[in-house]
Amino acid sequence: MRYPENWVNTKPGLDQVVKKLSSLTSLEFKLTDALIGDALILFEHKFRNIGDILINAFTIVTKRDILSICLRELLNPERTFNHYDLFEFVINVIDKPEEKILFQLEEYAIENPMMDVFQDNNGLIPQACTILKYPSIMYEYMLVKFGTKSRVTRYLMKEIITAHIGKAKLIKFYPSLASSVLMDFRWQELDYIFNTYCMAGVPFEPEFLPLVKTCPSDTVIKCLFDGYLSRLFGFKVEFTLSRVDQLPIFNIIPFTHREHNASSEANKEKVEWLNAINCNQYEPITDTFRRHLEKFRSRLRLNLI
Structure with missing residues (x-):
């Protein structure tokens, strides 16, 4: 799943992201906790704009408590991040x-x-x-x-x-x-x-x-x-x-x-x-x-x- 270069103006909708994730899972691509954590870090500089879409999409596809997974992955000391938007988004909604x-x-x-x-x-x-x-x-x-x-x-x-x-x-x-x-x-x-x-x-x-x-x-x-x-x-x-x-x-x-x-x-x-x-x-x-x-x-x- 990748956003186009002009992602600000072409921000994907929830249905589009859910469809992408569903197609991956149909190919036996597992959305593990670690992968969700990787996705958070990958989009950390854009999370203030697209965080709600990612979180809702992961929730719909996995049918799990994604916010708890996000917090656990963000606080994993083995991960490295450079921006606070990830924490701010998750902390404000849990x-x-x-x-x-x-x-x-x-x-x-x-x-x-x-x-x-x-x-x-x-x-x-x-x-x-x-x-x-x-x-x-x-x-x-x-x-x-x-x-x-x-x-x-x-x-x-x-x-x-x-x-x-x-x-x-x-x-x-x-x-x-x-x-x-x-x-x-x-x-x-x-x-x-x-x-x-x-x-x-x-x-x-x-x-x-x-x-x-x-x-x-x-x-x-x-x-x-x-x-x-x-x-x-x-x-x-x-x-x-x-x-x-x-x-x-x-x-x-x-x-x-x-x-x-x-x-x-x-x-x-x-x-x-x-x-x-x-x-x-x-x-x-x-x-x-x-x-x-x-x-x-x-x-x-x-x-x-």
Whole structure:
């Protein structure tokens, strides 16, 4: 199935596309999930104009829930895409998109499973665990679409932080594996997304504190104490990241969340962080972490006086 060069003016109708697909299936050409995913990527730059036709045609011919297949294929980390129109179209027409995106992210184990390796400093850290699993535009789009406090964005932040710490540990403990043009590019991409999420105020989760305690990267620890926690507790933010380019302009419909009591949620998060900081005080920590922790505790004490 191929569109003519002047596809804008000769946009095929639904019946025409259904006929094409039906003729292929009659020749025992199977419309597998992977093939549907390939079609999405093939037409990603045209999806805003022809997405409804493709989706409806696939639904008619296969008699399946094509939208779920589309979302699953789009979130497959083995796929590469360059435009956000695919996500925007599918997310806008499915029910409970945040829940379904989270389900697929968990199915693909996007949150890095290598935390224990990072914490113990044992074994070789796979390079694949030190880079992002998606193109940077996906992280940018999800941040703009769902906002800094959404469950989707917070889930992705866990992947970003873990990969960043994995990178720092790989460079420190296995420097011979850390030099290649490809890895330098992927790490620059990781640094950019990490900086973008931090500057936007996407929360650090207390559960990641044991991992941060052993992080050799001064940047991650400063982002936590001098950036995120300082902002959360109302202290003067004394840390700025390297320049973060302005996010691309996305022509999208922002996802609307239910109203929450921001003050109540902030207070709850403060309590969770104080508990995390005061628990397991005898765990191994880096000198950098100890220095920033002591400084943060001093600021807490001064704030209580």
